[in-house]
Amino acid sequence: MIRQSDSTNEHCGSNENKFNVDHVNIADMIIELGMVYNSQDKYDKEIAQYEPALWIYDNGFGVDHINTANMINNLGNTYDCQGKHVRLLYNMKDH
Numbered sequence: 001m002i003r004q005s006d007s008t009n010e011h012c013g014s015n016e017n018k019f020n021v022d023h024v025n026i027a028d029m030i031i032e033l034g035m036v037y038n039s040q041d042k043y044d045k046e047i048a049q050y051e052p053a054l055w056i057y058d059n060g061f062g063v064d065h066i067n068t069a070n071m072i073n074n075l076g077n078t079y080d081c082q083g084k085h086v087r088l089l090y091n092m093k094d095h
Contacts, residue, residue: 024067027056031071043082050075 034049054071061067 024056024060027053027060027067027071030056031074034074038078038081041081043078046078047075050078 030049030053034046034053037043037046037049050071054068054075057065057068057071
């Protein structure tokens with residue numbers, strides 16, 4: 001009989017490897033889903049993914065971070081694909 005050590009699954013009940021919903025790695029996954037919607041020309045669904053990702057990046061990295069800037073650019077490109085040639089304004093929390 002093989003016995004499993006109690007220490008083998010010590011990490012299973014731990015929260016150290018879990019991310020909060022506002023963690024930047026979650027934003028990365030949300031963006032990937034948005035990219036799938038983009039490939040299907042489902043721009044409203046893409047925007048619905050990108051907006052919370054932008055919020056997460058802004059709060060996690062700040063306004064001057066390249067990921068935040070790229071997310072703003074992605075949103076602008078998506079609006080452009082919809083034919084919505086609008087000026088994208090993003091009110092950063094600190095500005």
